[in-house]
Amino acid sequence: MRYEGSVYRPPSEARSYILQVTIGCSHNRCTFCSMYKDKKYRVRSLDEVMADIRMAKLYYGDLEKVFLADGDALAVETGDLVKIIAELKKNFYSLRHIGIYASPDSILSKDIEELKRLKEAGLTIAYLGVETGDPELLKDIKKGVTYEEMVEAGKKIREAGILLSVTVLLGLAGRTPQAVDHARKTAQILNEMNPDYVGALTLMLEPRTPLYRKMQRGEFELPGPFEILDEMRIMIENLELEGTEFRSNHASNYLPIKGRFPEDKENIMDLINTIINRNDARYLRPDYLRAL
Template sequence: MRYEGTVYRPPGEWRSYLLQVTVGCSHNGCTFCGMYKGKRFHTRPLADILEDIQMAKAQYGDVDRVFLCDGDAAALPMEELLTILKALYDAFPGLIKVTSYAGPRTILDKTPEQWRALRAAGLQRVYLGVETGNDALLRAIRKGVGAREMLEAGKRVREAGLDLWVMVILGLAGPGEASRRHILDTVDMMNEMKPRHLSALSLMLEEGTPLWRDWRAGRFTPVTARESLQEARLLIEGLDVMPLHFTCDHASNYLPLKGSLPAERENFLAAIDAALAGERGIRPEWSRGV
């Protein structure tokens, strides 16, 4: 298959055929993220994308899952997205799921009716990097939207009938009261946004990013492993979205947790408490990754 640059996908899409329809991220301004810094955002020619689908058909025969890359595939014009979805379902009789990342501004640039049309055409899941529910922190990390807009973006996807998968980042605000406010505001947003899936990752400072430079200059203090676990506990304790598939098992996390809420809440909290008490081991710093 043909790809431009490094292609990223959510961990859960490891079985999916990766179809690159855009290159890079349309926003590409977040202070903590270095994934797309080496790419200039652009859309691939539709003819090339359709050719890639036929190449995949010849190579794989049939696939049941497709993930549209790169960081903001939903930024494509509606007509092109609908054409690509139709081509995928025509090419692969066994296809049951097409998924994509989408940035909050991209989501808001499409109307609720357009999102319903994409769902009807076979786009089942959207991954949204919320990062935090705190308005001041969203602006500090240059996410491109504030809390009100982020909430509206998530609700727009969910209300269109798509499976909304949200990511948030533990440790993003640093320690102290900022940490607590970050998590409490995130809890409030999630309880109103009501995603079906929520993944909590832990901040990893990527060399060369603005946040990494702030850390090197003494302007940002990362949370400790203990503080990260306390954030995870506060998040899990406050979530009232039912049912919710919750994952905190990314390579960046200190303690792997995965299951459904509210069913697994007490087990999760007990595991965190055991780790905080030193009765359960956590991932050492050297083995954490993005």
């Protein structure tokens, strides 16, 4: 298989064949993100993508799951995405899942009919990085959209019938009182979207990011494990989700949790409160085992 630069996918797409339909991220400005800093954004030509599909056919024979990358694959023109999905279905008879990375901008740039077209073609799930519900923090991290636009993007995906998986980022407000607002407002934005899946990740700073440089200048401090746990406690306490699968089992997290809302909320809260009250770091993943 041929790939350009580093390739990323959500943990739940670990068994998917990754097909790059874009290179890099069209936004590429979030202050905490280093994923596509080595790439200049472009949409790959249909010829290139179709040639990759033929290669994958020769290599794998059949596939059940495909993930469309890079960072903002949904930015590809809708008609081209429909052609790519059709070609995938033609080549892989067992295909039952097609996931895609979607930025809020690329979702908002498509109308609801386009998104429904993609759903009908076979797009199963879109992964959206929400990061925070705090409007000020969204601005600080240069996410490129407002709180309201982010909500609209999430709701549009759901309205089109595409599964919505969002990620939020614990620790993003640093070691500041704003962390409480970050946790509360993140719960609020999630409640408004009611996504099918929520993944909570914990901020880890990579060199080459503006936030890392801010930390080096002493202007940003990463919260410690129990401060992160407290953010998670406040966020979960304020979540009013219906039928959402919640996960914090990403390798960056101190405490891996998996549960369904609303039925598992009480048990999750009990677990977090117990660990906070005992103040015992042995329950938490040690820093040397955390990774992005």
